[in-house]
Amino acid sequence: MSDISLTYKIIILELLSRAEDPLSNGQITDFITESGITDYFTAQEAIGSLTDADMLEVIHSNNNTLYRTTDVAKETLRLYQEKVSPNIKDEILSFLSKNSLTIKQNSSLFADYEHLSSGGCLCDLRMVDDDVLITELKLHVTSEEAAKTVCTNWKVRCEEVYEAVMDRLIG
Numbered sequence: 001m002s003d004i005s006l007t008y009k010i011i012i013l014e015l016l017s018r019a020e021d022p023l024s025n026g027q028i029t030d031f032i033t034e035s036g037i038t039d040y041f042t043a044q045e046a047i048g049s050l051t052d053a054d055m056l057e058v059i060h061s062n063n064n065t066l067y068r069t070t071d072v073a074k075e076t077l078r079l080y081q082e083k084v085s086p087n088i089k090d091e092i093l094s095f096l097s098k099n100s101l102t103i104k105q106n107s108s109l110f111a112d113y114e115h116l117s118s119g120g121c122l123c124d125l126r127m128v129d130d131d132v133l134i135t136e137l138k139l140h141v142t143s144e145e146a147a148k149t150v151c152t153n154w155k156v157r158c159e160e161v162y163e164a165v166m167d168r169l170i171g
Contacts, residue, residue, distance in 0.1 A: 006083065008038055008046040013055065013069055013077045014084045015092050021103050022059055022066035031095045035088070060112070111154040113147035116140070121147035125154045127162060135162050 015031055016023060025047065032043040047067070050056045055073035059066040069077070096103070110126040120142045127134040135158075141147050154161070 005046065005049075006080065008032070008042060009050055009055075010077065010080045010083045011037060011088055011092075012043075012046055012050060013073050014081070014089065015095075016056070016067060016069045017074065017077055018092055019068075019096055019103060021108070022057075022068040023103060025065050025067070027099065027103065028067065031092070035091050035095070037088070109155050109158055111151035113141075113144075113151055115144070123147050123150045123154075125151070125158070127158050135165070137161075 012028060012032070015028060025044075028047060029040055029043045032038055033040055037043075038046075047056070050073070051058055051067075053072070055070055055076060056067045057070050059068070108128050110128070111123070113121045113123045115121055120140055121144055123137075123139040123141060125135075125137040125139070127136075139150060141150055
C-alpha cells in the first residue's frame with residue numbers, strides 16, 4: 001500500500017472518528033474533494049478498502065449508505081494519526097461544524113422498504129435521537145412507487161407525523 005493511499009484512508013478515519021454521527025458516502029466524498037485532498041474515484045477506492053478491511057461499519061438506509069469507524073479503525077488511527085496534518089484536522093472540524101444539521105438528519109432518520117411476496121411493499125420508518133428509538137412505524141403500501149414516496153416524505157415530515165400521532169394518542 002502506498003504512503004499516499006494510507007494517508008487518504010487515515011484522513012477518512014479521522015473524519016469519521018470526529019463526527020458524532022455516521023456520515024454518508026456523499027458527505028465523506030464531499031469533504032475529500034472540496035478540501036482538494038484527492039479526487040472522487042480515489043476517495044471511493046479508499047472507502048471501499050477501509051470497508052473491506054472491517055475498519056468501517058456500513059449502515060444502509062433508504063438508498064443511502066452511512067459509515068462509522070470500528071474498534072479496529074480506532075486502533076489504526078491511534079497508530080497513524082500523525083499522517084493527518086493540523087490543517088486537515090482544522091478542515092475536518094470546520095466541515096463537521098458547517099454540516100452538523102445535515103449529518104444529524106442523515107443518521108437520526110431511517111426510511112426503507114422491502115417488497116413482500118404477498119404483493120406491495122412494507123415501509124420501515126424510524127426516528128432516533130442519541131441512539132434512543134423515538135418512533136418506529138411500519139406501513140404496507142400497494143406499490144414500489146408509493147413506498148418510495150412514503151420514504152422520501154418521512155425524511156421531510158417525520159416530526160409532523162410524530163406530533164400528529166402523539167396528539168391523537170395522548171391529547
